Amino acid sequence: MNRRIFLGATGALTACAALPVRAGTGSGLAMDMEVIRAAISIHPGALRYLSEAQLADALDEVARAxxxxxxxxARFLALSTFLAKLKCGHTHCNFYNQRDAIADDLSDRRTRLPFLFRWIDGQMVVTRDLSGSGRLPPGxxxxxxxxxxxxxxxGALxxxxxxxxGNDAKRVAQMEVTGGERFPAFDIFQGLxxxxQDGVFSLAFEPPGGAPTTARLPALSPAQRLAAAPPLPDDGTPLWSLAQREDGIAVLTMPSxxxxxxxxDWQGWLAERAPALYAARGLVIDIRGNEGGLSCGDPILARLAGEDxxxxxYRQQVRFRSFPAALDPFAVTPVPSFRTLGVDAVPLGDGFFGQDPATTPVPRIAAASPRLTTPTAILVDASNSSATFLFALRAKEHGLATLVGSQTGGNRKGINAGAxxxxxxxxxxxxxDLPLVGYYPASPQPDRGVLPDVAVQTTAADIAAGRDAQLEAAIARLR
Structure with missing residues (x-):
């Protein structure tokens, strides 16, 4: 299941608590639209996939709705529909950043499906039965x-x-529920x-090797779902694991x-395990289900690379000198300087500002010594859409590892992130959430994620058998 990125949610919620809020009055909602229009006027990717006329029509349409x-x-759905039209993976009504009262209104309902699932070839495939009935085995x-x-x-979601x-594989992955999240997108939108009916789902299904059947099973509350499939800890417990197989291949699992x-101290954790990576016969890095966060892959790339x-x-560009007056009182940034990113920037054309390429040093990931020459495979999927997308892209572009799995999220035409x-x-x-920096490719790129070197799709039969076909393919590649 895709991991949601918490872009400084705690700080944002604390700061936003002081902002004035009206109880959905007509004048207050009209002001909302002024704020939305001001925000979109500086969105770095607003015109990446939409023409000016299409964007204007979309703004008029969301205003009416x-x-x-x-x-x-209803307002949440209207705004979510509009923001999705921007085709930006970092622009959305972030469930994790809503005030408690709003989050409860949207999600505190007994509407969760009593199972976890993935979408495979358009089919909803159970990965874990949470109903207690035993009637929905994996597969x-x-x-x-x-x-x-x-x-x-x-299709409706x-x-x-x-x-x-146009990376629809990422959109489908967004609507999976595989556990470990407080607010899966599917749960929120399906619940709305x-x-x-009456807190019970009428299900029709086909168990592995069995005949089609039906059942009426109670819906789960958010608390029941979280108890059965809790999120990763945030108490300082390591989030990753390194396993040494008997065949000498090491498997580094990084779910977030x-x-x-x-x-x-994730950097210290990696450094302590570096000797095991150098000694391994092969290395598998599993980032499936990992949307990103910090650039935790850079130290790995630094070791794999023989040179910087x-x-x-990609060029970093913004569409503003400083925040518009209509937006400024209602926006919170983790760093105050984000509000004036374009003040000292130079015009780049088409309304963009950025650093002068003639005088700005090219950023780099400095190579680490000694070089890690262990043959490496990276397991990727459609959830990899921010820092993990860039990690997969750089590993492939520089020939540092073999990508195994399915197309990543993100987009080679560029993403909007960074601030x-x-x-x-x-x-x-x-x-x-409003991203402020657009990443634009230095040369034309296709409208898709990063393609794996070895494409391996999971099947319903794999899930039923408890088989990890992608890991098996990666290990076979390294032997």
Missing amino acids: YLRAGSLP TIVTAIDGRAPAAIL LPLARADG LFPP WVVYRSGW ILLDD VAFVTLPGSGIEF
């Missing part, structure tokens, strides 16, 4: 939920999914659009790079 919405959930294919085909539910460009919310890695493939503002609307109180 938002202003006529009769409830907070079960769910064919109907309250009379609706799961594919139809997915995809326009709400955040992803970069397709809640169960969101390491800034705890006191864990120049980071000149963020947390915008809280004064009328509704809804928060959305």
Whole structure:
């Protein structure tokens, strides 16, 4: 399951608590639209996939839907639909950054499905039964939920999914529920659009090797789901593991790079285990399900590279000198200087500002010595869309590792990230994340993620058998 990135959520919520909020009045909601328009005017990727006319139409459309919405959930859905049209994986109504009262209104409902699942070839495949009935073993294919085909539910939710460009594999991955998250996107949107009747789901399904059957199973509350599938710890406990196989291959598992919310010394953890990486016959780095966070892969790239890695493939650009007056009172930034990123920048054309390429040194990842020559494979999937996308891209572009799995998230045409503002609307109180820096390729790139060197798709039969086909393929490649 894709990991959500907490872009400084705790600090943002604390600072936003002092912002004025009206109780959804007409004048307050109209002010919301002024703030939204001001925010989009400086969004670095607003015109990456939309023309000016298309963006103007989308803003007019969300204004109509938002202003006529009769409830907070309806406004939340209207705004989420608009933000998804920007095709930016970092622009969304961040569930984790909402005030408690708003988060409760949106998600504190007994509407969770009683199982975890993945989407495989358009089918909803159970990965874990949480119902207590024992009727949904791993590999079960769910064919109907309250009379609706799961594919139809997915189709209704995809326009709400955040992803970069035309990378629909990321949108589908956003709508999986594999555990370890407090607010899975599927749970929030399904709970608002397709809640169960009287707290019970009517399911049709096909168990592995069994005949089609049906069952009525109780929906889970958020607390029940979290108890059954808790998130990763944030108390300083290491988030990663390093396993040494009998064949001499080491497996480094990194389910998240969101390491800034705890006191864990991840750099020290990696350094302590470096000797084992050098001694291994082969190395598998598993970043599946990892959206990103900090650039935790850079120390690994530094060891794998024989020379410095120049980071000149993407240019960083902003669309503002300083925050517009209509936005400034309602935006919080982790670093005050984010509000004036373009003040000392030079015009780059098309409304962008950035560093002067003629006088600015090219950033780089300095090579570490001694070089790590252990043959390396990286397990990737559609969740890899921020720091993990860049890690996979650089590893492939520089020939440092073999990528195994499926297309990553993110987009080779560039992403918007690096600095963020947390915008809280004064009328509704809804928060959305606004990235401030756009990464634009130095040369034309395809509208997709990074393709693996060895493509291996998981099947329902793999899940039923408890088989990790991608790990097996990586190990076979390294032997």
